[in-house]
Amino acid sequence: MPDPRMYESDTYVVLEPGQPEIFLSAPEMLEKLQKILSERQDDLPQDLQKFTSIKDQAQHLLETSCELDMEPGQFIQWYMVRLEK
Numbered sequence: 001m002p003d004p005r006m007y008e009s010d011t012y013v014v015l016e017p018g019q020p021e022i023f024l025s026a027p028e029m030l031e032k033l034q035k036i037l038s039e040r041q042d043d044l045p046q047d048l049q050k051f052t053s054i055k056d057q058a059q060h061l062l063e064t065s066c067e068l069d070m071e072p073g074q075f076i077q078w079y080m081v082r083l084e085k
Contacts, residue, residue: 011024012029014077015078024078029078030055033061037054037058037061066079
């Protein structure tokens with residue numbers, strides 16, 4: 001059973017081809033996904049098509065995935081990380 005502390009982070013590392021890695025807070029990550037999804041409502045992954053709002057789509061994606069294909073050879077990946085304080 002996974003340690004519940006694994007899910008106590010609110011920071012994500014974001015990886016995109018040709019870009020340096022960036023760290024985003026959970027609200028910033030949600031906003032980034034909403035922006036991406038708003039630009040591709042006509043080309044959504046099947047599991048997101050059941051959601052009517054972009055916010056719900058982004059929240060579902062954030063909670064259930066760690067990668068989104070953008071176009072052939074392009075993607076965005078995100079991983080929850082815990083930064084030492």
